[in-house]
Amino acid sequence: MALHPFFQTPKLGFGLMRLPKDADGAIDVEQVKDMVDLFLASGFTYFDTAYVYDGGQSEITAGKALVARHRRDSFTLATKVNARVSPSKEEAERQLLTSLERTGAEYFDYYLLHALGSGNAPKYAEYKLWDYVPRMKEKGLVRHWGFSFHDSPEMLEKLLSEHPDAEFVQLQINYADWESASVASRRNLEVARAHGKPVIVMEPVRGGALADPPRRVRDILTAAEPQASPASWAIRFAASQEGVMTVLSGMSSMAQMRDNVSFMKDFRPFSAGEAAVMENARQALLSVNSIPCTGCRYCTDGCPMQIRIPDIFTARNRDIIFGQTEAARSMYSRITRDSGAADQCVACGQCEGACPQKLPIIELLRQAAEAFA
Numbered sequence: 001m002a003l004h005p006f007f008q009t010p011k012l013g014f015g016l017m018r019l020p021k022d023a024d025g026a027i028d029v030e031q032v033k034d035m036v037d038l039f040l041a042s043g044f045t046y047f048d049t050a051y052v053y054d055g056g057q058s059e060i061t062a063g064k065a066l067v068a069r070h071r072r073d074s075f076t077l078a079t080k081v082n083a084r085v086s087p088s089k090e091e092a093e094r095q096l097l098t099s100l101e102r103t104g105a106e107y108f109d110y111y112l113l114h115a116l117g118s119g120n121a122p123k124y125a126e127y128k129l130w131d132y133v134p135r136m137k138e139k140g141l142v143r144h145w146g147f148s149f150h151d152s153p154e155m156l157e158k159l160l161s162e163h164p165d166a167e168f169v170q171l172q173i174n175y176a177d178w179e180s181a182s183v184a185s186r187r188n189l190e191v192a193r194a195h196g197k198p199v200i201v202m203e204p205v206r207g208g209a210l211a212d213p214p215r216r217v218r219d220i221l222t223a224a225e226p227q228a229s230p231a232s233w234a235i236r237f238a239a240s241q242e243g244v245m246t247v248l249s250g251m252s253s254m255a256q257m258r259d260n261v262s263f264m265k266d267f268r269p270f271s272a273g274e275a276a277v278m279e280n281a282r283q284a285l286l287s288v289n290s291i292p293c294t295g296c297r298y299c300t301d302g303c304p305m306q307i308r309i310p311d312i313f314t315a316r317n318r319d320i321i322f323g324q325t326e327a328a329r330s331m332y333s334r335i336t337r338d339s340g341a342a343d344q345c346v347a348c349g350q351c352e353g354a355c356p357q358k359l360p361i362i363e364l365l366r367q368a369a370e371a372f373a
């Protein structure tokens with residue numbers, strides 16, 4: 001499928017969701033500036049933020065590190081409107097103006113309805129955001145619009161049929177989720193392709209997990225190419241798929257930026273041999289029963305018990321994947337010192353409704369409580 005010339009963007013995008021933090025937990029803006037500069041100097045252009053990332057700090061940092069320091073036509077910037085956090089249609093519409101103020105960008109090259117799925121689609125419809133965003137395009141505040149999506153191929157088919165004017169979609173595509181029932185990377189990509197929509201990839205390293213995969217997966221990748229990082233395999237896998245416009249990598253340090261640009265600067269799609277290695281690694285990963293949490297933190301805001309769900313899952317995975325039981329246990333103690341413990345979950349279900357990965361969080365917390373008792 002030939003992409004529209006506008007969408008022939010370099011294959012690596014900078015996702016601003018997991019920016020580096022300093023010791024106080026604030027975004028390390030100086031480091032982000034260096035990362036932005038290296039990214040642009042390496043020939044890349046696409047930046048992705050969202051109204052809700054880091055409570056608005058991601059957009060503010062995009063303003064300081066990117067917009068204020070570089071010519072507006074030297075980069076493209078994407079952000080997203082989120083109906084879930086807005087109590088009214090008016091407040092949802094106001095997000096665009098707030099995002100423009102925070103970034104100083106004057107317009108957004110790409111504007112997305114955020115994290116569509118069957119749970120929140122009625123809210124996007126109720127607020128008429130499918131009509132509002134194209135109107136903002138007519139006004140020149142948005143150049144192109146689409147939506148990011150976490151749900152089944154059937155739901156994607158429905159949305160793309162109902163909204164054929166959406167110009168692109170953003171999908172979770174990685175080798176761990178390629179055939180999974182809950183994320184269905186391959187099948188969703190096929191639906192987007194059938195509708196002729198360019199695809200922006202999110203979560204290519206699954207919240208960082210594929211940058212540090214289980215030993216048996218790492219061994220397969222290292223044996224095939226000793227110099228290549230596991231992250232490079234994951235990102236190149238996503239970028240090699242037909243119809244993919246760019247792959248967002250949520251880089252959290254200058255070291256990750258250096259690694260990413262090194263293998264994406266002169267991007268070449270997988271050879272048949274590399275695709276076969278990747279398939280072996282994918283099969284090896286399937287045999288490890290870890291918790292597939294991406295660390296997006298959509299689940300934590302409304303938890304009445306202030307349970308740090310993704311952090312508890314990280315501790316659990318340390319035990320499940322690497323067998324580091326004692327390290328996992330002390331990690332869990334640190335996490336729960338000032339926040340809710342796994343056994344304090346009251347099973348209200350708020351988190352499960354917000355989780356794009358559809359994880360059975362209540363049951364997983366019950367298992368964590370048992371394991372760390």
Ligand code: SF4
Nearest residue numbers: 303345346348349351
């Ligand atoms: S189900 Fe448990 S973890 Fe989830 S929001 Fe409710 S109390 Fe928090």
Ligand code: SF4
Nearest residue numbers: 293294296297299355
């Ligand atoms: S449990 Fe789900 S919503 Fe929460 S951080 Fe993990 S993937 Fe995101």
